[in-house]
Amino acid sequence: MREASERIGAGDILAKIDSLMDWRALSPILKRGSGRSGCGSPGYDPQLLVKCLLTGKWHRLSDPKQERALKARLDFMIFCGLDLHAPLPYETAQCRCRNALLKGRRRPAGSVSTLWFEPSDFQPDML
Numbered sequence: 848m849r850e851a852s853e854r855i856g857a858g859d860i861l862a863k864i865d866s867l868m869d870w871r872a873l874s875p876i877l878k879r880g881s882g883r884s885g886c887g888s889p890g891y892d893p894q895l896l897v898k899c900l901l902t903g904k905w906h907r908l909s910d911p912k913q914e915r916a917l918k919a920r921l922d923f924m925i926f927c928g929l930d931l932h933a934p935l936p937y938e939t940a941q942c943r944c945r946n947a948l949l950k951g952r953r954r955p956a957g958s959v960s961t962l963w964f965e966p967s968d969f970q971p972d973m974l
Contacts, residue, residue, distance in 0.1 A: 851921045851924070851925060852925055854921070855921055855922050855925065859922055861902070861922050861923070861925070861926040862922070862925070862926070864926070865925075865926050870894055870898075873894060873897070874892075874893070874894050877893035877894060877897060890940070891936045891940055891944075893944070894928075895927055895928060895929070895936065896936055896940060896941060896944035897944065897948075898926060898927040898928070899913060899917065899927055899936055899941050899944075900941060900944060900945055900948075902916070902923050902926060902927065903916075903941070910938035910939075910941050910942050911938050913938065913941060914935065914936070914937060914938040914941070917929070917935050917936070918935060
């Protein structure tokens with residue numbers, strides 16, 4: 848994917864956003880709030896799903912169009928951390944992630960499945 852990154856260039860808006868965000872800081876929060884039982888297959892990385900949702904939202908794509916865009920757009924693949932042969936999240940996985948995020952917003956602060964970020968989730972060195 849290095850060649851693809853070079854082709855797209857450092858001026859790409861998704862590359863700029865990706866370089867500004869500390870995605871690793873969000874991963875524990877997202878995993879804690881995913882509500883997974885631990886049974887069955889591990890599923891997609893929550894960070895990947897959030898990045899997919901963001902690109903879809905920013906580009907006003909429906910879930911089916913977002914799934915197709917992930918197959919075709921190098922900038923989306925690079926932003927989401929996918930390579931050309933990586934399994935892509937289906938539109939239903941993205942929809943379930945969005946629903947979990949929305950459900951988490953309605954839960955009381957500190958609940959196990961809260962996906963909305965609380966100030967206590969961030970350490971001073973993360974900002």
